[in-house]
Amino acid sequence: MRWDALFLDLESQFAAADLIAVENEIAERTRREQVSVPLMGRLRGQTGSVVRIRTRCGTVFGGEVHHVGAEWVVLGTGSGPAMIPAAAIGSVEGLGRHTAPERSAVTARLGLGSVFRAFARDRTSLTIQLAADGTRINGTIDRVGRDFFELASVPSGELRRPDSVASVVLIPFSSVEAVLSRS
Template structure:
């Protein structure tokens, strides 16, 4: 009779140990999977959701995640206002989903490629750098790590007589590129 109790107790201890090991393994796998996820994946999973982005300048942008690429996010704000924000220009993000996956959002191309698209489109933009300085104009060219901005008033076309200056802005200094 005592052996029945002994083996019953051993069985319960065995089951408890197996359960502890399984719980530890699940927790470890969860930590490893989470460690492999970055801002890109979190933003992709939050596609279409409203988020708040605190910029390195201290300004907060709010909008819907319209697109995400390699190192950047496109926010759709009030009306048709769009803002291209490099990850390096962000201080923090609020409103992101805690889940990941399930979204078809996410582009493989980087910031330079996105800026080249704005340049080809001859879009008038406002570029804000990490000091908070803003420059409005048209992106004339995009190099490997720098953009070339011809400054002019937002309501004037980019013509030689309207250009008031030219500015090179390293990608590392760009906090946000928005429609002018």
């Protein structure tokens, strides 16, 4: 009968319209969620994955994402760990689909100052790569301020001793392109 066909057609039209409405709602919710994802949340979702980070100055660091803080990411590169400040990141390649929120309120507060203070406390031998021209300075952080640190510069391969310090260099956090391990 024609009535049966008409009702079947109407039912399929309503079902299709409901499906389209649900798909549109899902797409809209997804867009709203993506708007709230910060850069570091996107990188945190890549922990354990291999990515390539090009800094704003053009240096490329490739490696596995080991740690992500509020203002920095650590990659395990072939030559050792490299910490790259969020402000120095120009682009990232090789991302998967995942994002991840902050793990805790404590990690949300672990900015660059916290990391630099830990390096100073542990007397870690570092190489600081400057954003302006890629200059690398070897040394140990002596003092950390609100937005700067002072690096006791020593020749490559030497440990920090009073007689090996060539100079003390004040470096604003904003001038750091990368922090490389010297161990």
